[in-house]
Amino acid sequence: QVQLQESGPGLVKPSQTLSLTCTVSGGSISSGSYYWSWIRQPAGKGLEWIGRIYTSGSTNYNPSLKSRVTISVDTSKNQFSLKLSSVTAADTAVYYCARFVIAAAVGEYYFDYWGQGTLVTVSS
Amino acid sequence: DIVMTQTPLSSPVTLGQPASISCRSSQSLVHSDGNTYLSWLQQRPGQPPRLLIYKISNRFSGVPDRFSGSGAGTDFTLKISRVEAEDVGVYYCTQATQFPWTFGQGTKVEIK
Numbered sequence: 001q002v003q004l005q006e007s008g009p010g011l012v013k014p015s016q017t018l019s020l021t022c023t024v025s026g027g028s029i030s031s032g033s034y035y036w037s038w039i040r041q042p043a044g045k046g047l048e049w050i051g052r053i054y055t056s057g058s059t060n061y062n063p064s065l066k067s068r069v070t071i072s073v074d075t076s077k078n079q080f081s082l083k084l085s086s087v088t089a090a091d092t093a094v095y096y097c098a099r100f101v102i103a104a105a106v107g108e109y110y111f112d113y114w115g116q117g118t119l120v121t122v123s124s
Numbered sequence: 125d126i127v128m129t130q131t132p133l134s135s136p137v138t139l140g141q142p143a144s145i146s147c148r149s150s151q152s153l154v155h156s157d158g159n160t161y162l163s164w165l166q167q168r169p170g171q172p173p174r175l176l177i178y179k180i181s182n183r184f185s186g187v188p189d190r191f192s193g194s195g196a197g198t199d200f201t202l203k204i205s206r207v208e209a210e211d212v213g214v215y216y217c218t219q220a221t222q223f224p225w226t227f228g229q230g231t232k233v234e235i236k
Contacts, residue, residue: 046216046227046228046229046230047165047173047216047218047227047230048227049224049225049226049227060223060224061224062224063125063224064224096172096173100220104157107157107158107159107179108178108179108182109159109161109178109179109220110161110163110175110178110179110184110220111163111165111173111175111218112175112184114172114173114174115172116171116172117172
């Protein structure tokens with residue numbers, strides 16, 4: 001059973017960089033056809049996709065955040081990470097990491113496993 | 125960006141009765157490969173989202189058969205045939221046909 005766990009500071013000061021790591025257990029981050037994604041959810045609001053990375057290092061980001069986002073992968077640690085720069089109070093949210101299945105041969109694309117989420121508050 | 129619009133935003137339902145959630149996309153979700161990458165997620169209170177349905181109508185592993193999905197093009201529906209107490213939560217439709225991937229605003233299912 002694949003499990004994902006987010007970790008990182010719960011409090012970040014405005015204008016600083018938010019840094020989170022997602023540790024994958026129960027399977028290799030390099031195996032199979034998956035994208036590894038970050039999604040966030042402000043309190044009481046809906047979900048916003050931040051970006052994704054393939055184990056090759058190829059990335060795609062939401063244009064609304066692209067100038068501030070970097071997602072990277074460390075296959076030796078079975079982890080992938082998120083950095084969001086120049087944060088403001090609007091970046092306060094629960095941040096989720098999730099696995100996205102790519103099964104092109106059968107036309108299946110979907111998020112199957114999610115981490116529990118970690119609350120990041122931007123405040124001085 | 126493709127905008128996903130869900131209705132209703134809140135759905136009070138009697139236990140054992142059906143519930144239906146609509147999701148409309150601002151553009152067709154048919155991918156160039158011919159598939160439609162529309163999924164439904166359930167988020168119980170205090171929990172992360174959980175996949176229920178993928179590619180319009182395919183139930184994910186372990187999902188009860190009281191959940192079903194249908195639709196095509198820009199109009200999609202999630203149905204719960206008989207609502208149980210454990211179905212309380214917020215339901216989201218999401219598309220992975222076009223970047224950026226987007227989500228509906230969520231529909232809260234609660235027991236009357």
